Amino acid sequence: MSNLFDLLVAGLATGAIYALVAVGFTLLWQTSQTINFAQGEFVMLPAFLMLAAMHAGAPFWLAIILGILLSMILLGLAFKLLLVDPMMRHGVLPLAIATMALAIGLKEAVKQFFSAEASPFPSILPTGDVSILGHAVALQSIGVLVVAIFAVIGLTTLLNRTSLGHQMQAAAQNPTVARIIGVPVERMILLTFLINAFLVALASLLITPIYLAKFSSGEVLGQAAFIAAIVGGFNQVRGAIAGGLLIGVLDNLAAAYVSTQYRAAVPMIFLIAVILFRPQGLLGRAEERTV
Amino acid sequence: MKSTLLVGALLTAMTATSAFAQAIKLADVAELSGGGATVGTNWKNGIDLAIEDINAKGGVLGRKLEVTHADSQSNPGVARAQVQKALDAEPYVLLGPGYSGSVKVTAPLAAEAGIAQIMGGEAAELTQAGNKFLFRTSFGQQSSMPKVAKYIHDEMKAKTVAVVWVNNDFGRGGRDVVVKELDRLGSKVVADLSTEAGQADFAADVGKIKAANPDAVFVYLNEEESARILKELKRQGVTAPLMGETTLIGQKVIELAGDAANGARGHVGLTTDAPVDLIKQFREKFSKKYNYVPDHNGLKGYLAVYMVKATTEKMGKVDPKKFADTLHGLTIKAADEPGILMDVTFSDTGDIDRQSFLVEVVEGKQVVKQVLPKVK
Numbered sequence: 001m002s003n004l005f006d007l008l009v010a011g012l013a014t015g016a017i018y019a020l021v022a023v024g025f026t027l028l029w030q031t032s033q034t035i036n037f038a039q040g041e042f043v044m045l046p047a048f049l050m051l052a053a054m055h056a057g058a059p060f061w062l063a064i065i066l067g068i069l070l071s072m073i074l075l076g077l078a079f080k081l082l083l084v085d086p087m088m089r090h091g092v093l094p095l096a097i098a099t100m101a102l103a104i105g106l107k108e109a110v111k112q113f114f115s116a117e118a119s120p121f122p123s124i125l126p127t128g129d130v131s132i133l134g135h136a137v138a139l140q141s142i143g144v145l146v147v148a149i150f151a152v153i154g155l156t157t158l159l160n161r162t163s164l165g166h167q168m169q170a171a172a173q174n175p176t177v178a179r180i181i182g183v184p185v186e187r188m189i190l191l192t193f194l195i196n197a198f199l200v201a202l203a204s205l206l207i208t209p210i211y212l213a214k215f216s217s218g219e220v221l222g223q224a225a226f227i228a229a230i231v232g233g234f235n236q237v238r239g240a241i242a243g244g245l246l247i248g249v250l251d252n253l254a255a256a257y258v259s260t261q262y263r264a265a266v267p268m269i270f271l272i273a274v275i276l277f278r279p280q281g282l283l284g285r286a287e288e289r290t291v
Numbered sequence: 292m293k294s295t296l297l298v299g300a301l302l303t304a305m306t307a308t309s310a311f312a313q314a315i316k317l318a319d320v321a322e323l324s325g326g327g328a329t330v331g332t333n334w335k336n337g338i339d340l341a342i343e344d345i346n347a348k349g350g351v352l353g354r355k356l357e358v359t360h361a362d363s364q365s366n367p368g369v370a371r372a373q374v375q376k377a378l379d380a381e382p383y384v385l386l387g388p389g390y391s392g393s394v395k396v397t398a399p400l401a402a403e404a405g406i407a408q409i410m411g412g413e414a415a416e417l418t419q420a421g422n423k424f425l426f427r428t429s430f431g432q433q434s435s436m437p438k439v440a441k442y443i444h445d446e447m448k449a450k451t452v453a454v455v456w457v458n459n460d461f462g463r464g465g466r467d468v469v470v471k472e473l474d475r476l477g478s479k480v481v482a483d484l485s486t487e488a489g490q491a492d493f494a495a496d497v498g499k500i501k502a503a504n505p506d507a508v509f510v511y512l513n514e515e516e517s518a519r520i521l522k523e524l525k526r527q528g529v530t531a532p533l534m535g536e537t538t539l540i541g542q543k544v545i546e547l548a549g550d551a552a553n554g555a556r557g558h559v560g561l562t563t564d565a566p567v568d569l570i571k572q573f574r575e576k577f578s579k580k581y582n583y584v585p586d587h588n589g590l591k592g593y594l595a596v597y598m599v600k601a602t603t604e605k606m607g608k609v610d611p612k613k614f615a616d617t618l619h620g621l622t623i624k625a626a627d628e629p630g631i632l633m634d635v636t637f638s639d640t641g642d643i644d645r646q647s648f649l650v651e652v653v654e655g656k657q658v659v660k661q662v663l664p665k666v667k
Contacts (some may be wrong), residue, residue, distance in 0.1 A: 003502040010494030116328035211491040255495030
């Protein structure tokens with residue numbers, strides 16, 4: 001039983017990171033019909049930007065700020081202006097394929113400039129345990145969960161409680177009408193790209209101390225987050241969050257109770273079941289678009 | 292005057308061409324990217340350093356050594372293609388790969404071509420298939436695992452053991468030998484956990500170890516995964532002593548795992564922290580050239596080239612066909628060939644006999660606790 005509790009906590013912590021990445025998937029899809037297959041590499045890159053800043057002599061806190069800012073410029077602004085905007089007019093599929101190419105490009109670039117080897121990455125969270133209901137729970141797991149939950153609460157508050165959020169919702173639901181009533185649709189779309197870049201940088205900061213900084217580390221994350229977004233509902237932020245947590249827990253339980261060899265298969269089987277029986281996702285709604 | 296110049300120029304060109312033709316060509320196929328990049332990069336750098344040393348001192352039998360490096364991408368399929376390509380160029384000796392799985396699929400190619408292959412793989416089965424051209428640079432699992440099991444049983448006094456291994460040829464080979472030995476000695480394996488190569492999340496595996504509550508944990512994974520599981524073991528507060536092989540306590544693992552590596556112990560056939568003067572000199576030279584401390588794979592690559600040198604000098608000629616026969620049963624003494632670093636004997640199967648070490652990680656450094664002598 002204590003094993004189950006530990007597995008749930010560890011699964012929720014990993015799932016919270018999947019959720020952050022999956023939310024980015026849905027945000028980009030909702031506002032610009034971008035399926036970003038480089039999302040995993042978007043999580044890998046900020047850690048290397050922070051490492052580069054540290055190698056240049058910046059202290060860790062400054063490297064984090066620089067890393068997040070650079071990520072927002074490269075993975076938010078530049079990604080939209082240089083890749084999404086020119087490809088968008090050719091349709092969803094060419095854009096999706098372009099993001100696959102971007103994923104390969106990012107991996108190879110990191111391999112070229114840093115190395116193919118893994119590098120250690122410092123943790124912003126303290127090590128050690130706290131006792132919850134008689135179980136020793138790692139502070140790092142709790143830290144990851146808390147940071148991710150705050151990020152998600154912040155995002156949903158922005159979307160649902162502020163005028164800016166309402167404008168983003170309007171831009172996503174019906175860009176033409178939104179334009180007519182004076183919503184700066186282009187700026188709203190850019191904002192979602194910047195938010196996505198911020199979320200992946202945050203995920204990078206949380207996961208890299210555990211997974212290590214490596215050019216290929218985005219592959220697993222991107223796939224897990226993509227499954228999470230589809231399982232939860234590709235057109236709902238809350239669906240992506242639920243999907244992320246669910247996949248994180250499912251992965252850990254599968255590794256413990258099914259087999260380590262088949263752990264990767266279990267979320268896939270779950271994904272197939274969801275697509276067959278509830279194609280809009282667990283919390284998604286058919287034919288509706290909202291952020 | 293003109294004709295003298297012309298003759299001079301011709302002579303120079305001919306000398307240059309013959310010097311080029313005389314170079315002894317080696318081919319290296321290693322894990323330069325992918326999961327084994329740490330292994331392959333160290334191996335490659337070790338080779339380059341040895342060749343630089345040897346060439347600076349006049350080469351082998353007066354001929355310079357040359358090497359080509361190819362990347363297996365840590366993938367047995369790619370390794371096979373790269374080895375085939377390397378063999379087509381008719382090298383004197385083939386060096387690498389480092390991963391047992393890649394060695395397994397490439398060894399038949401080298402044997403068919405009659406070219407000796409000096410590799411870094413440690414899986415027990417590699418030298419048990421009757422291949423007459425395959426040579427190790429480090430212990431095979433059949434030599435090292437009995438020592439590990441004995442240490443867990445005798446020194447750690449562990450009655451129950453959790454065994455974590457990576458599901459590939461290397462991991463499976465080690466797991467099979469150590470489980471058999473532990474069983475023979477009377478230590479019970481209470482958790483037998485297979486993990487995947489490249490696995491990032493070890494929370495569930497460590498959860499299972501915690502639930503089994505063993506007296507000791509034997510960890511047999513590749514370097515990066517070792518670092519990840521060490522961190523997770525620390526994160527989940529597992530206090531049972533950890534025992535492994537070189538892959539648990541290597542320099543790269545210590546760098547990646549940080550504090551979490553402290554206290555881990557391992558049987559090591561080769562370590563740059565060994566209390567051996569020649570190894571200390573090697574470490575110094577390597578660190579100066581590459582700006583980092585090499586792991587055992589750096590030593591393996593270096594030794595591979597010196598095996599070529601010592602064997603060729605023993606033959607007194609460069610003869611790829613007789614190379615393997617000469618190296619079988621050969622004892623190379625460090626007093627005669629300092630580049631071999633420690634006295635070593637090669638068996639008829641290509642396995643090695645050499646002294647080894649028991650190492651513990653103390654405050655981020657490998658500390659040699661015991662020296663285990665050469666068997667024969």
